Amino acid sequence: MDVLDAIRSFRPCLQYNPRPISPEKLKTILSAARLAPSQRNLQPWRFVVVQDDERKRLLAQASNRGKLIAEAPAVIVAFAVEEDIPVTIGGYISAYPLDVAVAVDHLQLAATAEGLGTNWIIEFHEDKVRSVLNVPEGVHPIAVIPIGYPAETNGGAKPANEGRKSPDEVIAYDAYPW
Numbered sequence: 001m002d003v004l005d006a007i008r009s010f011r012p013c014l015q016y017n018p019r020p021i022s023p024e025k026l027k028t029i030l031s032a033a034r035l036a037p038s039q040r041n042l043q044p045w046r047f048v049v050v051q052d053d054e055r056k057r058l059l060a061q062a063s064n065r066g067k068l069i070a071e072a073p074a075v076i077v078a079f080a081v082e083e084d085i086p087v088t089i090g091g092y093i094s095a096y097p098l099d100v101a102v103a104v105d106h107l108q109l110a111a112t113a114e115g116l117g118t119n120w121i122i123e124f125h126e127d128k129v130r131s132v133l134n135v136p137e138g139v140h141p142i143a144v145i146p147i148g149y150p151a152e153t154n155g156g157a158k159p160a161n162e163g164r165k166s167p168d169e170v171i172a173y174d175a176y177p178w
């Protein structure tokens with residue numbers, strides 16, 4: 001699958017099959033995240049793969065999307081290391097979660113290409129996630145990503161890209177027209 005096919009066919013996964021993911025597949029997907037570009041090549045991301053049932057159960061309790069976290073065979077938690085991110089975007093807003101978001105997008109597209117479903121959850125309690133995974137000071141969870149083979153109906157997910165704004169609503173040339 002090429003990258004445009006992965007972008008066009010990506011669906012957030014709303015229901016997982018319990019079938020385990022092979023370690024090779026997980027490595028391929030995590031390497032795609034690791035290869036993402038970042039500001040000054042600081043690579044401020046860290047990824048923790050949670051497969052242990054008890055820890056997954058505790059992680060599920062840290063989010064209102066706990067069902068997805070509990071049922072997926074693995075959950076990848078993406079972190080930002082604060083000391084690696086001294087920059088702002090255009091001098092006005094912290095670039096803090098930006099690099100990690102780029103890496104997470106790489107990860108989700110790589111997972112799609114490997115036939116796996118993912119979702120991206122930001123609705124979590126930071127303190128609880130930190131406590132379950134023994135996260136030190138200065139390191140912050142940015143995304144909790146359940147990953148696995150999608151169930152056949154994928155939880156009734158909408159068709160890919162439904163509801164997206166039209167090109168005219170979001171793309172312009174030469175000056176800002178809206």
Ligand SMILES: Cc1cc2nc3c(=O)[nH]c(=O)nc-3n(C[C@H](O)[C@H](O)[C@H](O)COP(=O)(O)O)c2cc1C
Nearest residue numbers: 011012065119120121122123124158160161162163
């Ligand atoms: C940065 C980001 C954060 C998200 N956080 C959550 C979340 O906390 N909980 C959730 O259920 N889905 C979350 N999602 C998934 C989005 O809700 C989903 O991708 C969006 O509704 C588009 O879905 P659609 O392609 O079916 O329209 C997140 C997606 C992104 C890109």
